[in-house]
Amino acid sequence: MSGSEAIEHKLNLTPQFDASGLIACIAVDAGTGEVLMLAYMNEEALRRSIETGQAWYWSRSRRELWRKGATSGQTQRIVEMRVDCDQDALLIKVEVGGDGRACHTGQRSCFYRKVTLGQGSRGRAALSMND
Amino acid sequence: MSGSEAIEHKLNLTPQFDASGLIACIAVDAGTGEVLMLAYMNEEALRRSIETGQAWYWSRSRRELWRKGATSGQTQRIVEMRVDCDQDALLIKVEVGGDGRACHTGQRSCFYRKVTLGQGSRGRAALSMND
Numbered sequence: 001m002s003g004s005e006a007i008e009h010k011l012n013l014t015p016q017f018d019a020s021g022l023i024a025c026i027a028v029d030a031g032t033g034e035v036l037m038l039a040y041m042n043e044e045a046l047r048r049s050i051e052t053g054q055a056w057y058w059s060r061s062r063r064e065l066w067r068k069g070a071t072s073g074q075t076q077r078i079v080e081m082r083v084d085c086d087q088d089a090l091l092i093k094v095e096v097g098g099d100g101r102a103c104h105t106g107q108r109s110c111f112y113r114k115v116t117l118g119q120g121s122r123g124r125a126a127l128s129m130n131d
Numbered sequence: 132m133s134g135s136e137a138i139e140h141k142l143n144l145t146p147q148f149d150a151s152g153l154i155a156c157i158a159v160d161a162g163t164g165e166v167l168m169l170a171y172m173n174e175e176a177l178r179r180s181i182e183t184g185q186a187w188y189w190s191r192s193r194r195e196l197w198r199k200g201a202t203s204g205q206t207q208r209i210v211e212m213r214v215d216c217d218q219d220a221l222l223i224k225v226e227v228g229g230d231g232r233a234c235h236t237g238q239r240s241c242f243y244r245k246v247t248l249g250q251g252s253r254g255r256a257a258l259s260m261n262d
Contacts, residue, residue: 008236010258011258011260012256012258013246013257013258024155026166026169028166033164034164035157035159035166035222037215038155050246050248050249053248053249078248081245081246081248082242082243082244082246083242083246083258084168084234085234085235085236085238085241085243089169089242090246091242103216104216105139107216110215110216110220111213111214111222112216113142113213114212114213115213115221117181117184117209117212118182118184125143125181126142127142127143127144127214129142
């Protein structure tokens, strides 16, 4: 079994952090399945998330460990955590606290803009807000 | 308006590629909403995805541009593309071709293993397969 096959089949978590020591984590709403955000965890954030069941991330802009909702109240209780085939991405299903908005802009999801698809989009694609 | 506020509010796509020239892209099943995979696009992959409506990625391991499903048949037709607040992550809703499996391991989703949560998970968390 090659190294990558071992990672795909094994039943131990062996997270593959990138060169910056981070792993991407997709957060989805446990109730609706809506994708809320993509953030990053370092080893410590992942350890705390697993142990406490609350989402901890590493803020790349502020360069600090961060418990989601610590200031905003929009906490994320982890109902389920999954890891992908090559163990370099995580998926968490969360219950959002506070007013239920996961995005710091006040939107429920960070993905509040659609990208216009098609040939005419060459160069600068247009965005549109949520309907 | 600060630079980051402009990125959050503007209605032009201004993707924030990382130091490696990549942007993370979450692919979900357009029908069920299930998260299928997390992959990366470079500028060319993103341009082709927008123009053709087929998912193109950059393979970090093979270091090549890659149309999803080109060899496996498990193509991804993009029904909708979204970008997040700070424009450093994409979300695509896709119709999967072929046998409907998005993962190269033969699973429908790359996220086929759950991570055991809780205090007992200190050190090495256990994984379990899909039910």
